[in-house]
Amino acid sequence: MVSEYLLRSEGISKFFPGVKALSNVSFTLKQGEIHSIMGENGAGKSTLIKVFTGVHKMDEGSIFFKEEQIDLDSPQSAQNKGISAVFQEVNLCENLSVAENIFIGREPKKNGRINWKEIKKRAEQLLLTRLNIKIDVSKVLSSYSTAIQQMIAIARAVDMSSGVLILDEPTSSLDKNEVKQLFKVMKSLKEEGMGIIFVSHFLEQVYEISDRITVLRNGQYIGDYVTNQLPRKDLVSNMIGREWDENSNHKEKQFKNLKSSELLLSGTNLARKGSINPLNIEMRKGEVLGLAGLLGSGRTELAKVIFGIDKPDQGVLYLNNEKIGSLNPKSSIERGVSFCPEDRKVEGIINDLTIRENIILGLQTKKGLLKYIPMKEQERIANKYIKLLRIKTPSIEQSIDNLSGGNQQKVILARWLATNPTLLILDEPTRGIDVGSKQEIRQLIFDLAKEGITILFISAELEETVACCDRVIVLRDRQKIGELQGEDMTESKIMDMIAKGDEIDETIPS
Amino acid sequence: MKMVDIIWKGNHVFILATTVLIILLYGYGSFTFTGFFSAQVFLNLFIDNAYLIIVATGMAFVIITGGIDLSVGAFVALISMISATLLEMGFNAYLVIVLTLLIGVLFGGFQGYLISQFDLHPWIVTLAGMFLARGTSFLINTESIVITNETYSYLSSAKVPIIGGGYVSIGAIIALLLVIIAIFIAKYTKFGRNVYAVGGNVSSARLMGLPVKRTTILVYMFSGFCSALGGFVFTIYMLSGYGLHLLGMEMDAIAACVIGGILLTGGFGYLIGPMLGVLSMGVIQTIIMFQGTLSSWWTKIAVGFLLFIFIVLQRLVVINRRRKEMEFSKELNVKPETETFTRKQLDT
Numbered sequence: 001m002v003s004e005y006l007l008r009s010e011g012i013s014k015f016f017p018g019v020k021a022l023s024n025v026s027f028t029l030k031q032g033e034i035h036s037i038m039g040e041n042g043a044g045k046s047t048l049i050k051v052f053t054g055v056h057k058m059d060e061g062s063i064f065f066k067e068e069q070i071d072l073d074s075p076q077s078a079q080n081k082g083i084s085a086v087f088q089e090v091n092l093c094e095n096l097s098v099a100e101n102i103f104i105g106r107e108p109k110k111n112g113r114i115n116w117k118e119i120k121k122r123a124e125q126l127l128l129t130r131l132n133i134k135i136d137v138s139k140v141l142s143s144y145s146t147a148i149q150q151m152i153a154i155a156r157a158v159d160m161s162s163g164v165l166i167l168d169e170p171t172s173s174l175d176k177n178e179v180k181q182l183f184k185v186m187k188s189l190k191e192e193g194m195g196i197i198f199v200s201h202f203l204e205q206v207y208e209i210s211d212r213i214t215v216l217r218n219g220q221y222i223g224d225y226v227t228n229q230l231p232r233k234d235l236v237s238n239m240i241g242r243e244w245d246e247n248s249n250h251k252e253k254q255f256k257n258l259k260s261s262e263l264l265l266s267g268t269n270l271a272r273k274g275s276i277n278p279l280n281i282e283m284r285k286g287e288v289l290g291l292a293g294l295l296g297s298g299r300t301e302l303a304k305v306i307f308g309i310d311k312p313d314q315g316v317l318y319l320n321n322e323k324i325g326s327l328n329p330k331s332s333i334e335r336g337v338s339f340c341p342e343d344r345k346v347e348g349i350i351n352d353l354t355i356r357e358n359i360i361l362g363l364q365t366k367k368g369l370l371k372y373i374p375m376k377e378q379e380r381i382a383n384k385y386i387k388l389l390r391i392k393t394p395s396i397e398q399s400i401d402n403l404s405g406g407n408q409q410k411v412i413l414a415r416w417l418a419t420n421p422t423l424l425i426l427d428e429p430t431r432g433i434d435v436g437s438k439q440e441i442r443q444l445i446f447d448l449a450k451e452g453i454t455i456l457f458i459s460a461e462l463e464e465t466v467a468c469c470d471r472v473i474v475l476r477d478r479q480k481i482g483e484l485q486g487e488d489m490t491e492s493k494i495m496d497m498i499a500k501g502d503e504i505d506e507t508i509p510s
Numbered sequence: 511m512k513m514v515d516i517i518w519k520g521n522h523v524f525i526l527a528t529t530v531l532i533i534l535l536y537g538y539g540s541f542t543f544t545g546f547f548s549a550q551v552f553l554n555l556f557i558d559n560a561y562l563i564i565v566a567t568g569m570a571f572v573i574i575t576g577g578i579d580l581s582v583g584a585f586v587a588l589i590s591m592i593s594a595t596l597l598e599m600g601f602n603a604y605l606v607i608v609l610t611l612l613i614g615v616l617f618g619g620f621q622g623y624l625i626s627q628f629d630l631h632p633w634i635v636t637l638a639g640m641f642l643a644r645g646t647s648f649l650i651n652t653e654s655i656v657i658t659n660e661t662y663s664y665l666s667s668a669k670v671p672i673i674g675g676g677y678v679s680i681g682a683i684i685a686l687l688l689v690i691i692a693i694f695i696a697k698y699t700k701f702g703r704n705v706y707a708v709g710g711n712v713s714s715a716r717l718m719g720l721p722v723k724r725t726t727i728l729v730y731m732f733s734g735f736c737s738a739l740g741g742f743v744f745t746i747y748m749l750s751g752y753g754l755h756l757l758g759m760e761m762d763a764i765a766a767c768v769i770g771g772i773l774l775t776g777g778f779g780y781l782i783g784p785m786l787g788v789l790s791m792g793v794i795q796t797i798i799m800f801q802g803t804l805s806s807w808w809t810k811i812a813v814g815f816l817l818f819i820f821i822v823l824q825r826l827v828v829i830n831r832r833r834k835e836m837e838f839s840k841e842l843n844v845k846p847e848t849e850t851f852t853r854k855q856l857d858t
Contacts, residue, residue: 055717079719091717093710095777096703104707105700105720113698156718 005067006031006195007052007083007164012061014047014219016402021047022058025221027214029164029195034186036198036206036227039216040239040406040436045199046088048216049168052197053085054078065163082162088169090149092141092156099123099137102156126155130185146173154182158189165189166197171205183209203232215239239436261285263321264454265423267306270315275301278315279480281473283423288445288455290469292462292494298478299458300342303425306456307339308332319423333366338416342427342458349400349408356382356396362415385414390440406437413441417448424448425456430464442468462491474498524771524779527823528786531816535793543800549676555792560681561586561744562759566766566784567692568736571729573767574696576709576776577632579730581621581639582737583759584647587752589614589741591647593662594655594751603661611738617643618734622727632730640760647753654752657745666746681743685785688739692781705729709776765813766791769820775828790816 007029014022022044029035037045050056052063054072063070065081072078078085092101099120100107108118123137131151141149150173157165167186171179186196186209200206206213206227213230215222215238222238261284271278276298283289291299304310306317308327317324319335329339350358359382364373382396389410393403400411409429416424426445430438445468449455459465465472471485474497482497484490540547556563565582572579589610596606621639625632657663669677696702704725707715716722745751768774769790770783794812798804 053717075717075719076721085717087717091711091714093707093714093718093777095710096706100703104703105718107700107703113694114700114703 004030006065008064008067009052010062010064012048012051012058012063014044014051014056014058020219022051022219024061025216025219026224027221028224029197031163031195032190032193033211034190034196034198034209036200036210036213037216038199038206038213038235038239040404043216043239044219045216046168047219049085049087049166049197049199052078052083052164052166054083079160082160083164083166084157084161085166086150086153086157086168086170088172090146090153090173092149092153094142095140097138097140098127098135098144098152101141101152102126102137102159106160123155126159127152130158131155132181147175147178150174151178151182154185158185161194164195164197166199168199169201170198171200171202179205203235207232261287263318265306265317265319267317268315270302270305270312270317272301272305272310272312275310275478276305277479281306281480283454283456285422285454286449286452287471288449288457288469290465290472291456291458291475292465292472293475293498297475297498299475300427301478302475303339303427303456303458307337307425309339330365333362333419336420336422337425338362338419338421338423339425340412340416340427340429349412351399351401353400354397355386355391355393355400355403355411358400358411359385359414359418362419366419381418382414385417388417389414389444406441409437409441413444421453423454423456425458427458428460429457430459430461438464462494466491466494523827524820524824525783525786527820528770528783528790532786532790532793535790535797539793539797539800543797546796546800549672549674551796553672553676553678553682555789555796556682556685557679557747559788559792560679560685561740561747562762562766563685563785563788564688564736564740564743565759566763566770566788567689567781568733568740569760569763570767570770570772570779570781570784571692571696571705572632572733573764573772573774574705574709574776574779575726575729576712577625577726577729578636578764578774579618579621579733579737580633580636580760581617581643582733582740582763583756583761584640584643585614585617585734585737586741586744586759587755588643588647589738590745590748590751590755591650591655591753592751593742593745594657595650597657597659597662598655603659607742610742611735614734614736614738614741615731616734618737619727619731621734622730625730626723626726636730644753647751650753651751652753654750654754657749657751662746662749666749679747681747684739684743688736689782689785696781701725701728706777709778711777762791765817768824769816771820771824773824773828 005028007027009025009027012022012025012027013020025044025048027037027048037048039045047056051058052072054075054077057073063072065083070077070081072081072083093104096104099122102123103119107114108122109115110118120137124134127133127135127137131154133148133151135144135148141152144152150170154167154170157167170182174182183205186198190196198206198210210227212224213227213235214224215235217239225235263282264285264287265281265283267279267281269278270276270281279302281302291302293299301310305312305327308329308331311327317327319337324335332339350361353361356378360373360378363381364371367373379396385391386393386396391403391407391410391414393407400408403411413426413429429445430441442464445455445457449470457465457468459468466489469489471483472489472494473480474482474484474494476498484493484497536546536552545551565586569579569582592613593606593610596609597603601609617639621632621635624630624635665680668680670680670683671677696705704715704720704722707718707720708722708725712722744755748755763784766784766787767779768787770779770785770787772779772783791809791813794816795806795809798806798808798812
């Protein structure tokens, strides 16, 4: 009984400044099983994995490998034990060749020098037999797409591992066929007796591949379940720590009668070469307007034109019945327009600043950079929004880096809310964050609209768009192809509209 | 043509460009000045710049890891001073050579230790090293010391004949050997490959389980060794020790690396490059010498222009690479969006 565990850990705790990332977490991995770790963003999955791979040193607890206590203090020591990992972002060197990336650190030698022929041969063989990929391995890594790079990282880990293989979100950059291929590899490794730890946001995939599931929440160990005995709903409620509210966003959507409401914004013939073709847009006060369409259909581009990041080549824009001459972000902010950009990592958060500073930033810009906002006032505003948006943080002076994705998103939202916007543009506000936070952000959109804020909402998930918006503008190939509202606004109608007249319907998530 | 080719060939482009440059400059010199086109003038390039080739080669390893070593020029001066003083005191010449090389290794290793252990910026650590070395030379002696030691004098005047006429100095032989060894290290040893990996992406290298700290220490140790070796070669070339020797030479070494196609951002470059960089600067200097009326500072002006051209060239290659990457990521984005976690799936 005792020896059935390949990897066993007891009471693992890990502290970061002000945050208890893991507290008293146990985990077991049997030989020949695929074990998923599930949890929301910030639950401690990545931290646990980093403990197993020696990247983070745990503060408390013990880890046993084949029932022998081991001390993991560096990635090397974990690799020497046979624990290898593929991390969320590709962690290879782009400047080296594919073959070298697979074998660096353990290059075969001949007469005391690295045997390049052998490396090339073995890399080719490994990729072909294990992953069924045939590529030129002597090219540098950066010549391949992220998906292929991910597969190469997996090949390296598989080849190095002798017992435990850890895959942290390996499928997020793979397409369906590649995922299938990966699962085939995982299954054959499992048959060879390897233990695999799998982390993924995709429930489908977790249910398809794993034998057991360990759930973490807020750094705590919640439970360890056999996959086919755990209904999905139970899994989700374990993850988010409350009963999944079945009807939370299907609750009677009241279609607001907005015809009577005042016109906030109207644009005629707005266009910008290479981003959107001429279109008209109208928004009424208190309305949530959705932009639906595939990636590249002009969703984000239209938002950028309205906010003034990209200048329109033609057309006029009226805001509050006032014609806007020159559009630029600063004057837009002064007029009460806020833009919450798509990629919070690149365009939103400023990593080195604290939560308070990140929240105040928008307001400061609006007021003018030289007008000092008293510290007391800053603290009051920050605290207000932390409470209002339920941002999980030990203090307002925490560096934003230490927050999970969902909470970072809320900070960005707070930044723009603090400026008291009349028009709030949200570009993919829920991307990459977990179910619970998604739900909260959606709720927030409802509440804001109720208060009279007009919202332009962009999301790739149609289901979400339909749930949140009063009206939807459908875009295709940079063109406005229609508008839906009220009872007509359903996922299938939007999809019909997008798909009409061409064969791209299979690219729409259903 | 895929990106790899562009990058590797990109590096080939630098090597090629530098070689063509040397040939063009040499051709220009040969047509313009009588006596320029001779084996000895060419070999003199190696003799006069042997120390710089050695130091630049050590510097190249540091730059490939993404670092920089500013202490090299001052260190060569310090080595000349230590050698001259010890020889004056009557120490055995070979003992002095071994001792100075050892000092170089220890000094470089110490700088590397500070950089890797305390995660300090190499710029500031080696700047401190530079002041320390320069200051120490003056502490030993403020005057120039002439070396009269027999062994050093012999090594200084030794002429190694080359097939086809002409000769080179011991220093030039040492420099060529070092370049060959450096090329081998870079391509065929684990250390060499780790250097490229660290320069490519430190955090990846760490996660791949590569000894990042050790590599960093070793690379500065190697640079320190090269400075000491360059110091020895320079000492037998000048036959004197002086604290003011080679002021600002670290910049020449960096320039040679850049002209030789070593990217300052780290991760790319061939070890033959620094030598080619030194040679092209050497040819310019020779032309100005033959010309006779121009001030020798024109060398600096020419090298300045050369650097501008080369960094722009390198930048273009990098931008090209970025653009390609962008195209790839776009390709990736057009793919059918992966299944997202929706309520519907929960209900089933």
